[in-house]
Amino acid sequence: MTNTIYRTDFYAWTLRQADLLRNEDYADLDRVNLIEEIESMGASERRELDHRLTTIMEHLLKLTCESQSSARAKWKRTVLTQRIDLSKLLRGNATLRATVANFIEDAYQDALKLAVAGTRCSRDNFPAHCPWTAEQILDEEWLPL
Numbered sequence: 001m002t003n004t005i006y007r008t009d010f011y012a013w014t015l016r017q018a019d020l021l022r023n024e025d026y027a028d029l030d031r032v033n034l035i036e037e038i039e040s041m042g043a044s045e046r047r048e049l050d051h052r053l054t055t056i057m058e059h060l061l062k063l064t065c066e067s068q069s070s071a072r073a074k075w076k077r078t079v080l081t082q083r084i085d086l087s088k089l090l091r092g093n094a095t096l097r098a099t100v101a102n103f104i105e106d107a108y109q110d111a112l113k114l115a116v117a118g119t120r121c122s123r124d125n126f127p128a129h130c131p132w133t134a135e136q137i138l139d140e141e142w143l144p145l
Helices: 002-008 010-022 031-065 072-091 094-099 101-117 134-138
Strands: none
Touching: 002 010, 002 031, 031 072, 031 094, 031 101, 031 134, 072 094, 072 134, 094 101, 101 134
């Protein structure tokens, strides 16, 4: 029955699982789906980190490449917005915060593709590898000028 509720009414399933845990009724837990959902939650946090890093670096690249663009103010705002949201994500995720530097290069490669597609600059105008430290990328005050 629990598996049917999981497939047909996810919200009801979550309430049921929480109630079972609260009452320490472990025998009736839908362990298979519960494990899958917990793992999915962790993966979601990791994807959010990657997305925000990519967006920050994409716009930092645009700022370095097109110094006279009329879109600069919009790019700066996007960088700040993503940094604020990333800061909130990292405050609640000590493990992600401690390892953020490990994710930068992969996110940079995606940011590089997006920056090339979104500017008049060629790939040769950009560094092949991320030129910024994790501290610079996360610093709400820092911009590459």
